[in-house]
Amino acid sequence: MPIKLIQNSANVFSNLPGIHRVLLVSISIITFGIAFLNPNQDSSIHLIDRFDLFSAEESIPSMALSPDSEFYDVLPFYPEEIEGESVQPTDQTKFEHIIQSGDTLSSVxxxxxxxxxxxxxxxxxxxxxxxxxxxxxxxxxLNEExxxxxxxxxxxxRETRTYALEDGKFTEVKDIIQGEWSDHLITGELTASLSESAKLIGLSKKEVSAxxxxxxWQFNTNKLKKGDKIVAVFSRESLNGKIEQSQLLGVRVQSGGKDYYxxxxxxxxxxxEEGYAPSQGFLRTPTNxxxxxxxxxxxxxxNPVTKRIAPHNGVDYAMPIGTPLLAVGDGTVIAAKRDGAAGNYITIKHNSQYTTRYMHLKSIHVKPGEKVKRGQKIGLSGNTGRSTGPHLHxxxxxxxxxxxxxxxxxxxTESMSSSEKKEFEAYIEPVLKQLTF
Ligand SMILES: [Zn+2]
Structure with a gap:
């Protein structure tokens, strides 16, 4: 295998336009020259390093595969080339190319x-x-012809596709490498917010979002602070020693003396841990x-505008104009329009009991009668109607x-039936018992 790659890199070199070849060779010579001329370095050792590049077969393939590496200029460096003699055989059959901006299959x-x-x-x-x-x-x-x-x-x-000529047709074969999945327990005490502590604990950004x-639906992780504790189990896929993806299996946070699972x-x-389903619950706030x-x-x-005593039937959140607003639960839009005092507003009926309203919006992204899902973006916050500054009512x-x-x-959600709960408890048990501090 290494031999083949050496040949490939030599071929790539012979394939370069003349001016590039000259350039590469001159860079190589300059590099070499510096190695000799630099009085602060033991040039004999440096020289041995350089020769090692060519004698150690293992080190060449990796260089051949990474043309961006600083060694690339040194790589097609053969004594014959320095002498200016033509040496490369022209019966090349194997080629390699890294796609660059503007490349198409045909152009390459x-x-x-x-x-x-x-x-x-x-x-x-x-x-x-x-x-x-x-x-x-x-x-x-290429074949002999x-x-x-x-x-x-x-x-x-993880994915390679090979197209081989068979009976005058190119057929595709996909080769997908599967990594190794294994469970990882991550635990730690926060030194700051969750996102700031994540790296220290060993969590990626994606894992923090998960x-x-x-x-x-039960706890806003933005509220986690120094001294709060977290323990989580992730199933992670590693490929060639690197984590490619992960799935959260369970998490427990401890904040203000309370536990959330x-x-x-x-x-x-x-x-x-009690088997409540979040999907049917409401978001705590209509924003991310x-x-x-x-x-x-x-x-x-x-009322700050009318100077009259009147009920303030909601809560005002100060937020920049254009903040995405989310439906706090599944439901049906029953109003989405402009009104004098409310400005652009939306009303969502979630079930026979619950209704939510969102006022002073800059824009409305839903229509009356439309079904919405919990967490769905319904509009952008604004400062329309009777409002003294950008906010959501x-x-x-x-x-x-x-x-x-x-x-x-x-x-x-309603609690599970007793048999459902037993199944649930049996399923989560292996993860739950790991979530200890
Ligand atoms: Zn208000």
């Missing part, structure tokens, strides 16, 4: 001399080849981020009565 193959009709034969039955991306590697082999025989497209670290989503059940959804309350729910408030109505959104009992 054609510049290496593959006939357009051959390329058409390949692309006709394999349309995916039009989706080449920068940085992917193409390698191909110089026609295309096989093409290999390294789509990603934890935030899993807990979102999110455990993945067999159906893929997260429940707390937490915002400051600028005016609380108050049945007898002095948010209301929750239960059985026709406005309630304090910060204190309201939000809908949770």
């Amino acid at each position: 193959l054609n510049q290496y001399g593959v006939d357009i009709s051959e390329i058409a034969k390949l692309t006709k039955s394999n349309k995916d080849l039009a989706k080449l991306q920068i940085g992917q590697t193409l390698s191909w082999e 110089g026609d295309l025989n096989t093409l290999t497209w390294a789509v990603s670290k 934890i935030t989503r899993a807990l979102s 999110a455990l993945k059940a067999e159906n893929g959804k997260f429940y707390n 981020k937490a915002f400051k309350v600028s005016s609380h729910f108050n049945p007898r408030r002095l 948010y209301e929750i109505w239960i059985n026709g009565k406005a309630v304090n959104p910060l204190k309201a009992n939000l809908p949770r």
Whole structure:
């Protein structure tokens, strides 16, 4: 294998336009010259290093595969080249090319001399080849007549597609490498917020989001602070020693003396330790981020605009104009329009008991009658209607009565039947017992 790669790199070199070849050789000579001339270095040792590059076969393939490496200039460095003598054999059959901006399959193959009709034969039955991306590697082999025989497209670290000529047609074979999945227990005490502590604890950004989503219906992870504790079990896939992806199986956070759990059940959804399903619960706030309350729910408030005592039927969150607003639960839009005082507003009926309202919006993204899902973006916050500054006025109505959104009992799902709960408990048990501090 190493031998083949050496040959490849030599071939790539012989394939470069003349001026590039001259350039590479001169860079190599300059590099060499510096090694000799630098008085501060032991040039004999340096020289041995350089020669090692050529004698140690193991070190060459990796260089051959990474043309961006600083060694690339040194690589096609053969004594014959320095002398200016022509040396490379021309019977090259194997080629390799890394996709760059502007490359297409035809432009790449054609510049290496593959006939357009051959390329058409390949692309006709394999349309995916039009989706080449920068940085992917193409390698191909020609037969004795110089026609295309096989093409290999390294789509990603895990996926390779090979097109081989059979009976005048190129057929595609996909090769997908599976990594190793294993469970990982991550535990730690926060030194700051969750996102700031994540790296120290050993969590990736994606894993932090998974934890935030899993807990979102019962706890806002933005509130985690120094001294709070977290323990989580992730199933991680590692490929060539690197973590490629991971799945959260369970998490427990301890904040302000309280514990919050999110455990993945067999159906893929997260429940707390008592088996409550978050998907039917409400989001605590109609935004992804937490915002400051600028005016609380108050049945007898002095209105700052009208100077009259009037109930403030919701809570005001100060937020920049254009903040995405989310439906706090599944439901149906029953109003979405402009009104004098409310400005652009939306009303969602969630069930026979619960209704929510969102006011002063900049824009409305839903229509009356439309069904919405919990967490769905319904509009952008604004400063329309009777409003003294950019904010969201948010209301929750239960059985026709406005309630304090910060204190309201939000809908949770009905508890599981006793047999369902037994199944759930058995399923989560291996993860749950690991979630200890
Ligand atoms: Zn308000």
